[in-house]
Amino acid sequence: MKIVNETVNIDGIDKEILRSLMNDARRPILEIARKIGISGAAIHQRLRKLEESGLISGSRFIINPRILGYTTMAFIGIYLDKAIRNPEAVKQLKEIPEVLECHYTTGNWSILIKILCKDNEHLMELLNHKIQSIEGISRTETFISLHQQIERQIQL
Amino acid sequence: MKIVNETVNIDGIDKEILRSLMNDARRPILEIARKIGISGAAIHQRLRKLEESGLISGSRFIINPRILGYTTMAFIGIYLDKAIRNPEAVKQLKEIPEVLECHYTTGNWSILIKILCKDNEHLMELLNHKIQSIEGISRTETFISLHQQIERQIQL
DNA sequence: ATTGAAATGGAGCGGTT
């Protein structure tokens, strides 16, 4: 396993390019070029370097789950009966598509997950029939997000 | 305020298009067209409709904060001395760029935030000098994410 | 709702400063 721990220096122009594309991945390179006053080829070259450095890890269309009827987001703290069971439990959690994030955390729980459901009933069903039936999971604590007030990436 | 609560029906072709662009927002439309066997113009039109429906809420370059030296992610549960102070507290939290998410939650806390810091020292500094000095915040509980094992959007 | 064709403009490369 290669450890990539190196940090990288980016200048103001890199930041402008990245900020632009972090807000709209399909913005044309040439449009950015005109705005910041350098050539398209220069941006092209900078993007190549930023990709090589690992700073850019891809691009995504963002979809709004509300429109598909997913309106209930929750965080669930999970207690494992033995911490060593973590890898198996995570493997099972991966099989539940509603689980969007899974963190191995310090503190009370072994695992903290973020989950997105259609409604409270759906959440309850997942808790009772999928999550709590995973071997090794002894107990859970659920926190429903009534409203997400901030959602962003790191700022440059 | 317009309430957009309507759900939308998408067919298998929409799903293929979206799945493709959710993994790589800059994949050429024509490449997708060739793969699934319809014309570029058809995809173009479908994307227009999906945007109008609100299902697509944009596209983003994803940057890897590790490369900038941000290696410590944590969740912080926040107790407010009066729940009514939520709007002010959130306003202040927005001013802290390291705060990536902020949720108004049921359960013990009023607020749950996700925060990304360079290291533990940076986290401690933010807790002591920024977060806990926000008026209305009485107490916090911090959970460090030692490892994020799942990170994804909803599946189509 | 999809198609093909046409116009416009962007992507990406090589040579140059």
Added chain:
DNA sequence: AACCGCTCCATTTCAAT
């Protein structure tokens, strides 16, 4: 590093089905 000029290809629109 950046620029220019070039070729190739994608995007987008439109009339037609």
